[in-house]
Each structure stands twice: as C-alpha cells, then as structure tokens.
Amino acid sequence: MVKETRTFAVIGLGAFGSTVASELARFGNKVIGVDRDERRVAQMANTLQSTVILDTTDEQALREAGIDRYQVGLIAIGRDVEASILTTMNLRLIGIETIWVKASSKTHHRILAKLGADRVILPEQEMGRHTAQMLNNPVVxxxxxxxxxxxxxxxxxxxxxxxxxxxxxxxxEAEGLRLLGLMRGTEYFEPGLTDMALEKDDRLMVLGRRPELRLFGDRL
Known part of the structure; x- marks a missing residue:
C-alpha cells in the first residue's frame, strides 16, 4: 500500500519549527517552511522542498504564497503571541484543514483553543512531564x-x-494493564508468549492507566 503524501506548512523556523519541518520532510511529506527571518529561511532551503520569507499576519500574502493549498499548518512562532494569534486566524480564513499551534503560556493556549486550533502544544511542559516520568522510574x-x-x-x-x-x-493480576508486546533489539514478539524467557534490556510495551502503570514499574 502506497503511503499518501500529505502537505504541511510550517510557520516559524526556530529550533522547534525547523526540527518538525525537517522530520516531516524526512518522512517523505511535502513541506514548505515559512519565516520572516531571511537567515532562518536560508538555513532550511536545502532541507525542505520549498521555503518562503513571509509575514503570516497578512492574509493576502499567505494566499499569494500558495499556503492555502496546504492541508496542515503548524504555527511554531516563538514569543510573538500577537503574530501567533493572527496567523492562526489567517490560516483558518484561507481554509487550512488542520491547524496545530505552539503556545508559549496557558493564557496563549486558551486563546488559540477559542480560535479553533485543532491542537495546541506546550512543548516545554509536555517535555517536562515526559522527562519527570522517566526520571521517576529508571525502568521506564x-x-x-x-x-x-x-x-x-x-x-x-x-x-x-x-x-x-x-x-x-x-x-x-494487575488490574487494567495489558501487555502489547515485547521488543528484543529490533525484533517484536507477540504478547501471548507467556512462557518466553526474558533477557536483560528486553522492552515491554504495556497499556494502562497511570497509577497502575506506576505501581507496576515500581514493582519491577
């Protein structure tokens, strides 16, 4: 089955936006990188299929650049909350199907949600929770x-x-937990192999609610 190529407009090519854009392009998607900073655009010119220097608070400029032909918009503008909000409104106005936005604060998050963003990301908080989860239990x-x-x-x-x-x-016996499988290196084993002998560094994929998962991890 051939994977359908999706089209992405990544607006804001700072550390977060450029990383997402590069990875999306590496996966074979059509990606345009957009920023007002000529230097940032130049840095991504050889990585992405297309790049453009653009003020995305200008709806007409977005249309003229063809951004309305892209399916997904990721707004990764950093500290300029006003530009982030106006860009979100403009992407909705020009008909972008799916809009994800990076927020810089909880207040910014609430505003973007009210404007109809499909998903609002707080990267620092999400990565902070992720890191705490792994620091809390070294086996995770x-x-x-x-x-x-x-x-x-x-x-x-x-x-x-x-x-x-x-x-x-x-x-x-752990209520609410389900083993999804076991990885040994790059090899996957079905969860039904209950008599299989474990090896150091095997990785278990387990589904469940956080309290039960925490107890299970502590027990290991």
Whole structure:
C-alpha cells in the first residue's frame, strides 16, 4: 500500500519549527517552511522542498504564497503571541484543514483553543512531564499519553529478571494493564508468549492507566 503524501506548512523556523519541518520532510511529506527571518529561511532551503520569507499576519500574502493549498499548518512562532494569534486566524480564513499551534503560556493556549486550533502544544511542559516520568522510574524508557488517563509505556527489563518468564510478571493480576508486546533489539514478539524467557534490556510495551502503570514499574 502506497503511503499518501500529505502537505504541511510550517510557520516559524526556530529550533522547534525547523526540527518538525525537517522530520516531516524526512518522512517523505511535502513541506514548505515559512519565516520572516531571511537567515532562518536560508538555513532550511536545502532541507525542505520549498521555503518562503513571509509575514503570516497578512492574509493576502499567505494566499499569494500558495499556503492555502496546504492541508496542515503548524504555527511554531516563538514569543510573538500577537503574530501567533493572527496567523492562526489567517490560516483558518484561507481554509487550512488542520491547524496545530505552539503556545508559549496557558493564557496563549486558551486563546488559540477559542480560535479553533485543532491542537495546541506546550512543548516545554509536555517535555517536562515526559522527562519527570522517566526520571521517576529508571525502568521506564519512554511513554505515550493516549488521553483519558491512559498511556503506553516502554519498560526495560532489569538484569535481575533475566531468565524469568513473562508469566512471572503477573501482568494479568494487575488490574487494567495489558501487555502489547515485547521488543528484543529490533525484533517484536507477540504478547501471548507467556512462557518466553526474558533477557536483560528486553522492552515491554504495556497499556494502562497511570497509577497502575506506576505501581507496576515500581514493582519491577
């Protein structure tokens, strides 16, 4: 099955915006990078399919640059809250289907949500929670929040459990937790292999609510 290419307009090419734009392009998507700063645009010219120097608070300028032909807009403008808000309004006016916006504060977040942004991101806070989760329990190597209290965690099997079986972890007895599988290097194993012997550095993918996941991680 051929992956459908999506089109993205990334507005604001600071550290956050340029990283997202580069990764989206690496995944094979059509990406245009937009910024008022000529230097930032020049730095991304060889990475992205197209770049443009543009004042995105000007609706007509957005249309003339063809931004209205893109499916998704990511507004990664830094500290200029007014420019971020006006750009969000303009992307909605020119018909961008999906709009994600980086916010700099909770107040900024609330305003953007009222304007109809599909998702508002607070990168520092989200990364702070992510880091705290992993610092709190060293066996948790990564996690993804799914909303409504549920997360998927990537738990590294400690050396003391090497040789034990998946069944010994007694996941079935931990209410609300579900093993999604086990990764050994780049190899994936189905969750039903309960008699499989664990090895140090195996990674368990476990779904559940945060309190139960925390207790399970502490038990390991």
């Amino acid at each position: 190597k990564d996690y993804v929040s799914l909303g409504n209290g549920f997360s998927v965690v990537n738990i590294e099997v400690p050396e003391r459990l090497a040789g034990r079986s998946l069944a010994d972890l007694k996941l079935a």
